[in-house]
Amino acid sequence: MTTFQRFTPQPPAASVSELQARITALLPAIGAGAAQRERERQLPFKAIAQLAAAGVYTVRIPKSHGGPGGSVRDVIELLLRIASVDSNVAQALRPGLAFVEGLLVSTTEDAEAERQRWFARYLEGAVIGNAGWELGGANGAIAARLVREGDHYRVNGSKFYSTGALFADWVSAVALDEDEQPVSFILPRDREGLVLLDDFDAMGQRLTASGTTHLQNVRVEASDIRTRTVEEGKRTIVTPFLQLFLGTVQAGIARNALDDAIRFAREHARPIKHSSASRSVDDPYVELAVGDISARAYAAEALVLKAAEAIDRAWAAQRAHADVEQAAVEVAQAQYLVAELALKAAETLFDVGGASTTGRSHNLDRHWRNARTVANHNPRHWKAAVVGAWQLKGTEPPTSGLF
Incomplete structure (x- = not known):
């Protein structure tokens, strides 16, 4: 397995067309190695890092926040180009791009502060992965538990289908609190007790880094807690x-x-x-x-x-x-x-x-x-x-x- 990589981020793209040109320039090299990577099970760390540094996650960030202010169609056009050379790389981007959509739709009291914080990180080349789903139990059931400990929390549990987590600087997850309510939070990849495994064994999309994430008594700060924007029972864009x-x-x-x-x-x-x-x-x-x-x-x-x-x-x-x-x-x-x-x-x-x-x-x-x-x-x-x-x-x- 290749190791975690990062490249110096390019300056924020001033327009969607500029961003498209940057991404398009990377695709021949990404596509050239796709068949061999898949055959030999080499995770595309370099490809994800290059795309993040080029600004792939920033397409929907509004101009008022330093981004190109693209539309959903702009995102889909970019994804089509990426998926046409390596579908694994494209799917691995899903948690990070969906996180942006969640920030855009949020209307909570601290939503704007959260947008400012995370949009700035994206513009600096950050990558966000996911650790939300679990194996066993009813579909969508959550067994992971978040317990208060003084001024912070501790979380324990195991997640699967952790798409993109191995490529990420930050990992988004969800657990039930002491009132049996789902709580979303996001952790830096180097947080003690956060264990990311390369054990995804599907017959296809094998390089999306969708394996297991263990949360072993991980400390969760109050500032790590996020507002949930996608919940069962609520319609959201x-x-x-x-x-x-x-x-x-x-x-x-x-x-x-x-x-x-x-x-x-x-x-x-x-x-x-x-x-x-x-x-x-x-x-x-x-x-x-x-x-x-x-x-x-x-x-x-x-x-x-x-x-x-x-x-x-x-x-x-x-x-x-x-x-x-x-x-x-x-x-x-x-x-x-x-x-x-x-x-x-x-x-x-x-x-x-x-x-x-x-x-x-x-x-x-x-x-x-x-x-x-x-x-x-x-x-x-x-x-x-x-x-x-x-x-x-x-x-x-x-x-x-x-x-």
Whole structure:
């Protein structure tokens, strides 16, 4: 495993276009090593650190706070570019970018002070990871416990799916207090008793650093406590953003599969014996396969960008309930189709060549494994059923954190 890295942060980007140029310049190198990293299970510490130093987490920070003041669509466009070269890197950014959305939506008494503090850290290149979910018990159940100890607290428990935590300067977590109420807090990665493990063993998205976090009698200061912005039972604009993030990763996978299909057809594939073509790129069925993948990637990208605009409209409407509900529905519709588009694109990639496409050195199967793993975060059939209930009866999407 490569070690934790940091680079000197670049000055804050004055515009979204400047930030896009910085990120785009990093992507060829990140993409060039993606297949090998995934095959050899080398976590992308350098890629995350480079993106953070370039300002990837700052896109939504308002100009009034020193950022470029980008929209949700701007975030999704950047994520599409990143996911199209390495979906693991893109998903690892999810906790940090969602944290920004939480800061933007917060209306608590100390919300502005919290924004000032954390936006400044982001502009200095900080990375934030997550340690919220746990294994065992009911879905979403919390066993970790936070207990007061004088002027501070102590927390004990274990978390899983700690996406991005190994790459992070700060780790966000949640535990139940002595009144059985969930409390969110954020800890520096070097806090005594905070143990981060590289033990995520999924078949896909293996390099998102989504393994175990142990909280072993960790001291939690009062200043580490945060206001919860995503809670079951409450509708918030942050939840559609979190869900769209996953759909965007899948759309990026489809684009990455297309790029690999083109490369393989040009550089490695040979026509089958009875083909009329002397080169694979002239074989009509190879052309058909690549065209099919291209159409799927195009459609997936269009869907997530359109859904991003729905979230932006909800922001423009001051997050009115009806607009947030509409955004949730549009994101669910996009997710339902994007999951299928990405999976089929990753499968069709193998129609571009023969048995050689399955060679481990090419690692082309990572696209299907990655797409399947992201799709399994939320059963897609629930998305369609919820949209159908909304269309037929006006039933609001659940406030379960998945819509």
